[in-house]
Amino acid sequence: MKILVAVKRVVDFNVRIQVKADGSGVASDGVKMSMNPFDEIAVEEALRLKEAGKAEEVIAITIGPKASQEQLRTALAMGADRAIHVETDEDIQPLTAARILNAIIDKEEPKIVMLGKQAIDDDNNQTAQMLAALANWPQATFASQLEVDGDVANVTREVDAGLETIAVDLPAVISADLRLNEPRYVKLPDIMKAKRKPIDTFTLADLGVEAAASVKVLKTSAPATRQAGIKVETVDELVVALKERGLF
Protein backbone atom coordinates (compact mmCIF):
# COMPACT_ATOMS: atom_id res chain seq x y z
CA MET A 1 0.00 0.00 0.00
CA LYS A 2 0.90 3.63 -0.46
CA ILE A 3 1.05 6.23 2.27
CA LEU A 4 0.70 9.89 1.39
CA VAL A 5 2.21 12.31 3.95
CA ALA A 6 1.42 16.01 3.82
CA VAL A 7 4.04 18.45 5.07
CA LYS A 8 3.98 22.21 5.47
CA ARG A 9 6.73 24.83 5.40
CA VAL A 10 6.43 26.99 8.52
CA VAL A 11 8.50 29.42 10.57
CA ASP A 12 10.87 27.27 12.63
CA PHE A 13 9.49 26.49 16.08
CA ASN A 14 12.49 28.11 17.78
CA VAL A 15 11.92 31.51 16.19
CA ARG A 16 10.33 34.19 18.33
CA ILE A 17 7.96 35.70 15.81
CA GLN A 18 7.44 39.46 15.47
CA VAL A 19 4.15 41.09 14.56
CA LYS A 20 4.66 43.83 11.95
CA ALA A 21 3.98 47.31 13.28
CA ASP A 22 1.42 48.07 10.56
CA GLY A 23 -0.72 45.08 11.53
CA SER A 24 -0.26 43.43 8.14
CA GLY A 25 1.08 40.15 9.46
CA VAL A 26 4.07 38.43 11.00
CA ALA A 27 7.60 39.32 9.86
CA SER A 28 8.98 36.55 7.67
CA ASP A 29 11.97 38.13 5.91
CA GLY A 30 15.14 36.24 6.69
CA VAL A 31 13.35 34.05 9.23
CA LYS A 32 14.39 30.40 9.46
CA MET A 33 11.82 28.07 7.88
CA SER A 34 11.37 24.37 8.62
CA MET A 35 9.01 21.48 8.24
CA ASN A 36 6.09 21.76 10.65
CA PRO A 37 7.18 19.58 13.62
CA PHE A 38 3.91 17.62 13.70
CA ASP A 39 4.38 16.80 10.01
CA GLU A 40 7.87 15.50 10.72
CA ILE A 41 6.27 13.07 13.17
CA ALA A 42 3.76 12.08 10.45
CA VAL A 43 6.62 11.40 7.99
CA GLU A 44 8.47 9.34 10.59
CA GLU A 45 5.39 7.21 11.27
CA ALA A 46 4.84 6.56 7.57
CA LEU A 47 8.48 5.48 7.23
CA ARG A 48 8.19 3.15 10.21
CA LEU A 49 5.13 1.52 8.63
CA LYS A 50 7.14 0.98 5.47
CA GLU A 51 10.11 -0.41 7.40
CA ALA A 52 7.73 -2.78 9.22
CA GLY A 53 6.59 -4.10 5.86
CA LYS A 54 3.11 -2.60 6.14
CA ALA A 55 3.54 -0.18 3.26
CA GLU A 56 5.44 -0.26 -0.01
CA GLU A 57 5.74 3.41 -0.82
CA VAL A 58 5.80 6.70 1.06
CA ILE A 59 4.95 9.82 -0.93
CA ALA A 60 5.50 13.25 0.60
CA ILE A 61 3.39 16.16 -0.58
CA THR A 62 3.47 19.87 0.08
CA ILE A 63 1.46 22.86 -1.09
CA GLY A 64 3.18 26.21 -1.34
CA PRO A 65 5.75 28.36 -3.11
CA LYS A 66 8.86 27.08 -4.86
CA ALA A 67 10.87 27.23 -1.64
CA SER A 68 8.61 24.56 -0.07
CA GLN A 69 10.64 22.03 -2.04
CA GLU A 70 13.21 22.32 0.75
CA GLN A 71 10.73 20.64 3.08
CA LEU A 72 10.04 17.94 0.49
CA ARG A 73 13.80 17.34 0.27
CA THR A 74 13.84 16.92 4.04
CA ALA A 75 11.05 14.33 3.81
CA LEU A 76 12.94 12.57 1.01
CA ALA A 77 16.14 12.61 3.04
CA MET A 78 14.26 11.08 5.96
CA GLY A 79 13.33 8.25 3.60
CA ALA A 80 10.22 9.10 1.57
CA ASP A 81 10.38 7.50 -1.89
CA ARG A 82 9.14 10.42 -3.96
CA ALA A 83 7.39 13.73 -3.58
CA ILE A 84 4.64 15.90 -5.01
CA HIS A 85 4.81 19.67 -5.00
CA VAL A 86 1.58 21.56 -5.57
CA GLU A 87 3.04 24.93 -6.40
CA THR A 88 1.21 28.15 -5.55
CA ASP A 89 2.12 31.56 -4.19
CA GLU A 90 -1.38 32.10 -2.82
CA ASP A 91 -2.21 31.76 0.87
CA ILE A 92 -3.78 28.30 1.00
CA GLN A 93 -6.28 27.80 3.80
CA PRO A 94 -7.24 24.38 5.20
CA LEU A 95 -10.38 23.76 3.11
CA THR A 96 -8.49 24.44 -0.11
CA ALA A 97 -5.56 22.33 1.11
CA ALA A 98 -8.03 19.51 1.80
CA ARG A 99 -9.45 19.83 -1.73
CA ILE A 100 -5.95 19.61 -3.20
CA LEU A 101 -5.06 16.57 -1.11
CA ASN A 102 -8.36 14.97 -2.08
CA ALA A 103 -7.47 15.45 -5.76
CA ILE A 104 -4.13 13.75 -5.11
CA ILE A 105 -5.94 10.89 -3.36
CA ASP A 106 -7.85 10.32 -6.61
CA LYS A 107 -4.58 10.16 -8.56
CA GLU A 108 -2.49 8.12 -6.16
CA GLU A 109 -5.06 6.02 -4.28
CA PRO A 110 -3.11 5.78 -1.01
CA LYS A 111 -4.48 3.65 1.83
CA ILE A 112 -3.37 6.08 4.50
CA VAL A 113 -2.93 9.84 4.42
CA MET A 114 -0.86 11.09 7.34
CA LEU A 115 -0.66 14.72 8.44
CA GLY A 116 0.48 16.61 11.51
CA LYS A 117 -2.47 17.48 13.73
CA GLN A 118 -1.85 21.19 13.30
CA ALA A 119 0.63 23.58 11.76
CA ILE A 120 2.42 25.71 14.33
CA ASP A 121 1.93 28.91 12.32
CA ASP A 122 -1.85 29.19 11.94
CA ASP A 123 -2.67 26.63 14.67
CA ASN A 124 -5.86 25.77 12.80
CA ASN A 125 -5.97 22.01 13.34
CA GLN A 126 -8.40 21.46 10.46
CA THR A 127 -6.86 20.02 7.30
CA ALA A 128 -6.84 16.32 8.24
CA GLN A 129 -10.46 16.38 9.38
CA MET A 130 -11.60 18.32 6.31
CA LEU A 131 -9.79 15.94 3.99
CA ALA A 132 -11.42 12.95 5.68
CA ALA A 133 -14.84 14.59 5.21
CA LEU A 134 -14.24 15.36 1.53
CA ALA A 135 -12.88 11.88 0.81
CA ASN A 136 -15.65 10.34 2.90
CA TRP A 137 -12.99 8.41 4.81
CA PRO A 138 -12.60 7.70 8.51
CA GLN A 139 -10.39 10.04 10.49
CA ALA A 140 -8.17 9.33 13.47
CA THR A 141 -6.87 12.63 14.80
CA PHE A 142 -4.25 13.37 17.49
CA ALA A 143 -2.70 9.90 17.18
CA SER A 144 -0.18 8.84 19.81
CA GLN A 145 -0.06 5.19 18.75
CA LEU A 146 -0.84 3.50 15.46
CA GLU A 147 -1.17 -0.19 14.68
CA VAL A 148 -2.05 -1.29 11.18
CA ASP A 149 -3.58 -4.73 10.99
CA GLY A 150 -4.67 -5.67 7.48
CA ASP A 151 -7.40 -3.29 6.43
CA VAL A 152 -7.91 -1.80 9.87
CA ALA A 153 -5.89 0.75 11.84
CA ASN A 154 -6.15 0.83 15.60
CA VAL A 155 -5.31 4.32 16.69
CA THR A 156 -4.77 5.62 20.20
CA ARG A 157 -5.68 9.29 20.37
CA GLU A 158 -4.65 11.92 22.89
CA VAL A 159 -7.92 13.43 24.07
CA ASP A 160 -8.75 15.73 26.98
CA ALA A 161 -10.05 12.82 29.04
CA GLY A 162 -6.97 10.65 28.50
CA LEU A 163 -6.19 8.10 25.78
CA GLU A 164 -8.96 6.97 23.46
CA THR A 165 -8.55 4.04 21.09
CA ILE A 166 -10.60 3.79 17.92
CA ALA A 167 -10.56 1.33 15.05
CA VAL A 168 -10.84 2.73 11.53
CA ASP A 169 -11.21 0.86 8.26
CA LEU A 170 -8.63 1.78 5.65
CA PRO A 171 -8.35 3.96 3.68
CA ALA A 172 -8.21 6.57 6.42
CA VAL A 173 -6.75 9.95 7.33
CA ILE A 174 -4.57 9.99 10.43
CA SER A 175 -3.20 13.09 12.15
CA ALA A 176 -0.10 12.86 14.32
CA ASP A 177 0.23 14.15 17.86
CA LEU A 178 3.51 14.85 19.66
CA ARG A 179 4.07 11.51 21.30
CA LEU A 180 3.46 9.28 18.27
CA ASN A 181 7.23 8.91 17.78
CA GLU A 182 10.51 10.77 17.78
CA PRO A 183 11.55 11.65 14.24
CA ARG A 184 14.94 10.44 13.05
CA TYR A 185 17.86 12.74 12.35
CA VAL A 186 18.75 13.11 8.71
CA LYS A 187 22.32 12.07 7.81
CA LEU A 188 24.41 13.78 5.16
CA PRO A 189 24.50 10.82 2.70
CA ASP A 190 20.70 10.71 2.89
CA ILE A 191 20.52 14.37 1.96
CA MET A 192 22.72 13.66 -1.06
CA LYS A 193 20.60 10.65 -2.02
CA ALA A 194 17.40 12.71 -1.65
CA LYS A 195 18.58 15.07 -4.36
CA ARG A 196 18.14 12.31 -6.92
CA LYS A 197 14.61 11.38 -5.82
CA PRO A 198 11.81 12.66 -8.06
CA ILE A 199 9.48 15.57 -7.26
CA ASP A 200 6.40 15.96 -9.45
CA THR A 201 5.01 19.46 -9.69
CA PHE A 202 1.38 20.45 -10.25
CA THR A 203 -0.65 23.63 -10.11
CA LEU A 204 -4.16 23.87 -8.70
CA ALA A 205 -5.40 24.17 -12.28
CA ASP A 206 -3.60 20.94 -13.27
CA LEU A 207 -5.52 19.19 -10.55
CA GLY A 208 -8.81 20.87 -11.39
CA VAL A 209 -9.04 22.34 -7.89
CA GLU A 210 -10.77 25.63 -7.21
CA ALA A 211 -9.82 27.54 -4.08
CA ALA A 212 -12.57 27.59 -1.45
CA ALA A 213 -13.99 30.82 -0.05
CA SER A 214 -11.49 31.96 2.51
CA VAL A 215 -11.42 33.51 5.93
CA LYS A 216 -10.20 37.08 5.48
CA VAL A 217 -7.51 38.34 7.81
CA LEU A 218 -8.36 41.97 8.65
CA LYS A 219 -5.40 42.63 10.90
CA THR A 220 -2.65 41.02 12.93
CA SER A 221 -1.79 42.36 16.34
CA ALA A 222 0.55 41.55 19.16
CA PRO A 223 -1.13 39.87 22.12
CA ALA A 224 -1.65 41.63 25.42
CA THR A 225 1.45 40.82 27.40
CA ARG A 226 1.43 39.90 31.03
CA GLN A 227 3.32 42.31 33.21
CA ALA A 228 6.39 40.70 34.68
CA GLY A 229 5.70 40.52 38.38
CA ILE A 230 8.03 40.49 41.33
CA LYS A 231 10.51 38.02 42.71
CA VAL A 232 9.93 37.17 46.33
CA GLU A 233 12.80 36.04 48.54
CA THR A 234 11.08 33.64 50.90
CA VAL A 235 8.12 31.28 51.10
CA ASP A 236 6.60 33.48 53.83
CA GLU A 237 6.65 36.47 51.52
CA LEU A 238 4.93 34.40 48.82
CA VAL A 239 2.27 33.16 51.22
CA VAL A 240 1.52 36.70 52.39
CA ALA A 241 1.22 37.92 48.79
CA LEU A 242 -1.13 35.09 47.86
CA LYS A 243 -3.23 35.58 50.98
CA GLU A 244 -3.65 39.24 50.07
CA ARG A 245 -5.18 38.11 46.80
CA GLY A 246 -7.41 35.59 48.58
CA LEU A 247 -5.70 32.71 46.81
CA PHE A 248 -4.09 30.81 49.68
Place this chain on the structure above:
Amino acid sequence: MTKVLIIAEHDGKHINGSTARAVTCAQGLSAESVEIAVFAAEGTALAEQAATLSGVTKVLLIENPANEHALAAVLAPQIEVLASEYSHVLAPSTTFGKDLTPRIAAHLGVPQISDIMRVESPRIFDRPIYAGNAIVTVEAPAGIVVATVRTASFSEAETTGSATIEKREVNIELPSHTRFVKLETSGGGDRPDLQAATKVVSGGRGVGSKDNFNVIYSLADKLGAAVGASRAAVDAGFIPNDHQVGQTGKIIAPELYMAFGISGAIQHLAGIKDAGTIVAINKDPDAPIFEVADFGLVGDLFEIIPELEKALA
Protein backbone atom coordinates in the same frame (compact mmCIF):
# COMPACT_ATOMS: atom_id res chain seq x y z
CA MET B 1 -31.04 36.46 11.48
CA THR B 2 -28.40 35.05 13.76
CA LYS B 3 -29.34 31.56 14.89
CA VAL B 4 -26.68 29.62 16.72
CA LEU B 5 -26.34 25.88 17.14
CA ILE B 6 -23.83 24.69 19.74
CA ILE B 7 -22.71 21.07 19.74
CA ALA B 8 -22.65 19.88 23.35
CA GLU B 9 -19.64 18.03 24.69
CA HIS B 10 -20.39 15.42 27.32
CA ASP B 11 -19.12 12.15 28.75
CA GLY B 12 -22.50 10.42 28.79
CA LYS B 13 -23.28 11.66 32.28
CA HIS B 14 -22.40 15.33 32.43
CA ILE B 15 -22.41 18.21 30.02
CA ASN B 16 -18.80 19.43 29.93
CA GLY B 17 -18.19 22.97 31.22
CA SER B 18 -16.65 23.85 27.86
CA THR B 19 -20.19 23.77 26.42
CA ALA B 20 -21.26 26.46 28.91
CA ARG B 21 -18.30 28.59 27.78
CA ALA B 22 -19.35 28.25 24.14
CA VAL B 23 -22.82 29.48 25.22
CA THR B 24 -21.22 32.62 26.67
CA CYS B 25 -19.40 33.18 23.37
CA ALA B 26 -22.70 32.76 21.50
CA GLN B 27 -24.31 35.40 23.71
CA GLY B 28 -21.89 37.91 22.18
CA LEU B 29 -23.34 37.28 18.72
CA SER B 30 -26.64 39.14 19.43
CA ALA B 31 -28.46 36.01 18.31
CA GLU B 32 -32.22 35.54 18.02
CA SER B 33 -31.76 32.00 19.25
CA VAL B 34 -29.04 29.89 20.81
CA GLU B 35 -29.73 26.18 20.63
CA ILE B 36 -27.71 23.24 21.89
CA ALA B 37 -27.59 19.87 20.17
CA VAL B 38 -27.01 16.88 22.43
CA PHE B 39 -26.01 13.70 20.61
CA ALA B 40 -26.19 10.63 22.84
CA ALA B 41 -27.39 7.04 23.06
CA GLU B 42 -29.74 8.02 25.88
CA GLY B 43 -29.57 11.69 26.66
CA THR B 44 -32.59 12.89 28.63
CA ALA B 45 -30.55 13.78 31.71
CA LEU B 46 -27.90 15.47 29.56
CA ALA B 47 -30.52 17.50 27.71
CA GLU B 48 -31.99 18.60 31.03
CA GLN B 49 -28.56 19.84 32.15
CA ALA B 50 -28.03 21.69 28.87
CA ALA B 51 -31.47 23.29 29.21
CA THR B 52 -30.40 25.04 32.43
CA LEU B 53 -27.67 27.06 30.70
CA SER B 54 -28.72 30.71 30.66
CA GLY B 55 -29.34 32.18 27.25
CA VAL B 56 -30.12 28.85 25.61
CA THR B 57 -33.49 28.93 23.85
CA LYS B 58 -33.86 25.29 22.93
CA VAL B 59 -32.10 21.95 23.36
CA LEU B 60 -32.21 19.42 20.55
CA LEU B 61 -31.80 15.84 21.70
CA ILE B 62 -30.70 13.40 19.03
CA GLU B 63 -30.73 9.92 20.50
CA ASN B 64 -29.24 7.03 18.61
CA PRO B 65 -27.18 4.04 19.79
CA ALA B 66 -24.55 5.16 17.24
CA ASN B 67 -24.16 8.40 19.22
CA GLU B 68 -22.93 6.69 22.38
CA HIS B 69 -19.35 7.78 21.70
CA ALA B 70 -18.47 11.08 20.11
CA LEU B 71 -17.04 9.91 16.79
CA ALA B 72 -16.60 12.80 14.36
CA ALA B 73 -17.34 10.67 11.30
CA VAL B 74 -20.69 9.64 12.83
CA LEU B 75 -21.74 13.01 14.27
CA ALA B 76 -20.71 15.30 11.41
CA PRO B 77 -23.23 14.04 8.81
CA GLN B 78 -26.05 14.37 11.36
CA ILE B 79 -25.02 17.95 12.15
CA GLU B 80 -24.84 18.69 8.44
CA VAL B 81 -28.55 17.78 8.21
CA LEU B 82 -29.45 20.11 11.11
CA ALA B 83 -27.16 22.97 10.11
CA SER B 84 -29.29 24.44 7.32
CA GLU B 85 -31.55 26.08 9.91
CA TYR B 86 -28.70 28.07 11.48
CA SER B 87 -26.33 30.93 10.74
CA HIS B 88 -23.64 29.68 13.15
CA VAL B 89 -22.48 26.26 14.29
CA LEU B 90 -20.15 26.37 17.31
CA ALA B 91 -18.31 23.82 19.41
CA PRO B 92 -15.77 24.20 22.20
CA SER B 93 -12.13 24.13 21.13
CA THR B 94 -11.41 20.99 23.12
CA THR B 95 -10.17 17.76 21.56
CA PHE B 96 -13.87 16.92 21.03
CA GLY B 97 -14.60 20.13 19.12
CA LYS B 98 -11.26 20.21 17.29
CA ASP B 99 -11.85 16.70 15.97
CA LEU B 100 -15.46 17.25 14.96
CA THR B 101 -15.91 20.81 13.74
CA PRO B 102 -13.65 20.84 10.64
CA ARG B 103 -15.47 17.74 9.43
CA ILE B 104 -18.78 19.66 9.69
CA ALA B 105 -17.32 22.70 7.91
CA ALA B 106 -15.99 20.59 5.04
CA HIS B 107 -19.35 18.85 4.64
CA LEU B 108 -20.96 22.30 4.45
CA GLY B 109 -18.29 23.60 2.06
CA VAL B 110 -17.28 26.51 4.29
CA PRO B 111 -13.98 27.34 6.00
CA GLN B 112 -13.73 27.07 9.78
CA ILE B 113 -12.64 29.64 12.31
CA SER B 114 -10.62 27.96 15.07
CA ASP B 115 -10.34 29.19 18.66
CA ILE B 116 -12.54 32.29 18.80
CA MET B 117 -11.17 34.38 21.67
CA ARG B 118 -13.26 37.53 21.08
CA VAL B 119 -16.40 38.34 19.13
CA GLU B 120 -16.33 41.66 17.32
CA SER B 121 -19.44 41.07 15.25
CA PRO B 122 -21.38 37.98 14.14
CA ARG B 123 -18.83 37.42 11.35
CA ILE B 124 -15.68 39.04 12.77
CA PHE B 125 -13.58 37.40 15.47
CA ASP B 126 -10.17 37.44 17.10
CA ARG B 127 -8.19 34.22 17.21
CA PRO B 128 -4.62 33.35 18.25
CA ILE B 129 -1.89 32.13 15.88
CA TYR B 130 1.73 31.13 16.55
CA ALA B 131 0.87 29.71 19.98
CA GLY B 132 -0.80 32.96 20.94
CA ASN B 133 2.19 35.12 20.02
CA ALA B 134 0.04 36.98 17.49
CA ILE B 135 -3.69 37.63 17.32
CA VAL B 136 -5.54 37.87 14.02
CA THR B 137 -8.87 39.57 13.48
CA VAL B 138 -10.67 37.52 10.86
CA GLU B 139 -13.88 37.77 8.89
CA ALA B 140 -15.86 34.71 7.85
CA PRO B 141 -17.05 34.62 4.22
CA ALA B 142 -20.73 34.35 3.27
CA GLY B 143 -22.49 31.21 4.39
CA ILE B 144 -22.78 29.39 7.68
CA VAL B 145 -20.12 30.37 10.21
CA VAL B 146 -18.53 27.22 11.61
CA ALA B 147 -16.17 27.85 14.51
CA THR B 148 -14.60 26.52 17.67
CA VAL B 149 -14.52 28.56 20.86
CA ARG B 150 -11.32 29.00 22.85
CA THR B 151 -12.73 28.02 26.23
CA ALA B 152 -10.23 29.95 28.37
CA SER B 153 -11.49 33.21 26.83
CA PHE B 154 -15.08 32.85 28.04
CA SER B 155 -16.57 32.11 31.44
CA GLU B 156 -19.21 29.43 31.90
CA ALA B 157 -22.81 30.55 31.36
CA GLU B 158 -24.98 30.57 34.48
CA THR B 159 -27.36 27.68 35.09
CA THR B 160 -30.56 29.59 35.78
CA GLY B 161 -32.21 28.89 32.43
CA SER B 162 -34.99 26.50 31.50
CA ALA B 163 -34.97 25.95 27.77
CA THR B 164 -37.40 23.62 26.05
CA ILE B 165 -36.15 20.21 25.00
CA GLU B 166 -37.07 18.83 21.62
CA LYS B 167 -36.31 15.30 20.46
CA ARG B 168 -35.12 15.08 16.88
CA GLU B 169 -34.57 12.15 14.60
CA VAL B 170 -31.95 12.37 11.90
CA ASN B 171 -32.76 9.61 9.46
CA ILE B 172 -29.63 9.09 7.44
CA GLU B 173 -27.34 6.14 7.06
CA LEU B 174 -24.38 6.50 9.40
CA PRO B 175 -20.91 5.17 8.61
CA SER B 176 -19.64 2.08 10.40
CA HIS B 177 -16.01 2.55 9.30
CA THR B 178 -15.05 4.16 12.61
CA ARG B 179 -15.48 2.26 15.88
CA PHE B 180 -14.85 3.20 19.49
CA VAL B 181 -12.62 0.67 21.25
CA LYS B 182 -11.78 2.10 24.67
CA LEU B 183 -11.01 5.15 26.73
CA GLU B 184 -8.30 5.12 29.37
CA THR B 185 -8.46 8.00 31.81
CA SER B 186 -5.82 8.65 34.39
CA GLY B 187 -8.59 8.94 36.97
CA GLY B 188 -7.86 12.15 38.82
CA GLY B 189 -9.79 10.81 41.82
CA ASP B 190 -11.53 13.61 43.66
CA ARG B 191 -9.30 16.30 42.19
CA PRO B 192 -11.03 19.05 40.23
CA ASP B 193 -11.04 18.99 36.47
CA LEU B 194 -8.01 20.77 35.01
CA GLN B 195 -10.06 22.87 32.59
CA ALA B 196 -12.59 23.99 35.21
CA ALA B 197 -10.38 24.33 38.30
CA THR B 198 -9.89 27.70 39.98
CA LYS B 199 -6.45 26.60 41.19
CA VAL B 200 -3.87 24.54 39.35
CA VAL B 201 -0.56 23.19 40.65
CA SER B 202 1.71 22.18 37.81
CA GLY B 203 5.00 20.36 37.51
CA GLY B 204 7.69 20.21 34.85
CA ARG B 205 10.92 18.45 34.05
CA GLY B 206 12.39 19.86 37.25
CA VAL B 207 10.18 17.55 39.29
CA GLY B 208 12.51 14.79 38.13
CA SER B 209 10.46 11.58 38.26
CA LYS B 210 7.03 10.00 38.44
CA ASP B 211 7.50 9.33 42.15
CA ASN B 212 8.57 12.89 42.82
CA PHE B 213 5.31 14.09 41.27
CA ASN B 214 3.66 12.99 44.52
CA VAL B 215 4.79 16.26 46.08
CA ILE B 216 2.84 18.11 43.36
CA TYR B 217 -0.27 15.99 44.01
CA SER B 218 0.11 16.52 47.73
CA LEU B 219 0.19 20.32 47.50
CA ALA B 220 -2.66 20.27 44.97
CA ASP B 221 -4.81 18.26 47.36
CA LYS B 222 -4.13 20.63 50.24
CA LEU B 223 -5.09 23.58 48.02
CA GLY B 224 -8.07 21.86 46.41
CA ALA B 225 -6.28 22.35 43.10
CA ALA B 226 -6.11 20.42 39.84
CA VAL B 227 -2.76 19.05 38.67
CA GLY B 228 -1.13 20.22 35.46
CA ALA B 229 2.14 19.48 33.73
CA SER B 230 4.47 20.71 31.03
CA ARG B 231 5.06 18.74 27.87
CA ALA B 232 8.52 17.76 29.12
CA ALA B 233 7.01 16.12 32.20
CA VAL B 234 4.47 14.20 30.11
CA ASP B 235 7.07 13.14 27.53
CA ALA B 236 9.29 11.86 30.35
CA GLY B 237 6.41 9.72 31.60
CA PHE B 238 6.11 11.52 34.96
CA ILE B 239 2.37 12.05 34.45
CA PRO B 240 -0.32 11.08 31.87
CA ASN B 241 -1.02 13.19 28.78
CA ASP B 242 -4.38 14.56 29.93
CA HIS B 243 -2.54 16.80 32.40
CA GLN B 244 -0.54 18.64 29.74
CA VAL B 245 -1.02 22.40 29.63
CA GLY B 246 0.02 24.42 26.58
CA GLN B 247 -0.38 25.09 22.87
CA THR B 248 -1.11 21.48 22.06
CA GLY B 249 -2.45 20.46 25.46
CA LYS B 250 -5.05 22.25 27.51
CA ILE B 251 -5.54 26.00 27.49
CA ILE B 252 -6.62 27.00 30.98
CA ALA B 253 -7.62 30.10 32.91
CA PRO B 254 -7.52 29.34 36.65
CA GLU B 255 -7.41 32.09 39.29
CA LEU B 256 -4.13 30.67 40.57
CA TYR B 257 -1.50 28.80 38.56
CA MET B 258 1.56 27.52 40.41
CA ALA B 259 4.38 26.25 38.20
CA PHE B 260 7.06 24.08 39.83
CA GLY B 261 10.17 23.18 37.88
CA ILE B 262 8.70 24.46 34.61
CA SER B 263 11.10 26.55 32.53
CA GLY B 264 8.33 28.22 30.50
CA ALA B 265 8.65 27.37 26.81
CA ILE B 266 6.39 29.58 24.68
CA GLN B 267 4.27 26.53 23.91
CA HIS B 268 3.59 26.11 27.64
CA LEU B 269 2.98 29.81 28.24
CA ALA B 270 0.34 29.71 25.48
CA GLY B 271 -1.74 27.55 27.80
CA ILE B 272 -1.65 29.82 30.87
CA LYS B 273 -1.85 33.37 29.49
CA ASP B 274 -5.34 33.84 30.89
CA ALA B 275 -4.55 32.68 34.42
CA GLY B 276 -5.35 35.22 37.15
CA THR B 277 -2.16 34.91 39.16
CA ILE B 278 0.89 32.94 38.05
CA VAL B 279 3.42 31.76 40.60
CA ALA B 280 6.72 30.32 39.39
CA ILE B 281 9.12 28.30 41.47
CA ASN B 282 12.31 27.32 39.71
CA LYS B 283 15.98 26.73 40.55
CA ASP B 284 17.08 28.66 37.48
CA PRO B 285 16.75 32.43 38.06
CA ASP B 286 16.82 32.99 34.27
CA ALA B 287 13.95 30.61 33.46
CA PRO B 288 11.56 32.35 31.02
CA ILE B 289 8.58 31.46 33.22
CA PHE B 290 9.65 34.32 35.52
CA GLU B 291 8.93 36.81 32.71
CA VAL B 292 5.21 36.09 32.96
CA ALA B 293 4.93 35.18 36.64
CA ASP B 294 3.22 37.57 39.04
CA PHE B 295 5.30 36.07 41.84
CA GLY B 296 8.57 34.28 41.29
CA LEU B 297 10.61 32.40 43.84
CA VAL B 298 14.03 31.03 42.98
CA GLY B 299 14.73 27.83 44.86
CA ASP B 300 14.37 24.08 45.25
CA LEU B 301 10.77 22.99 44.88
CA PHE B 302 11.37 20.04 47.22
CA GLU B 303 12.23 22.46 50.03
CA ILE B 304 9.60 25.03 49.12
CA ILE B 305 6.56 22.75 48.81
CA PRO B 306 6.78 21.43 52.40
CA GLU B 307 7.05 25.02 53.63
CA LEU B 308 3.98 25.99 51.61
CA GLU B 309 2.11 23.03 53.06
CA LYS B 310 3.11 24.08 56.55
CA ALA B 311 1.69 27.54 55.88
CA LEU B 312 -1.57 25.95 54.79
CA ALA B 313 -1.90 23.70 57.83
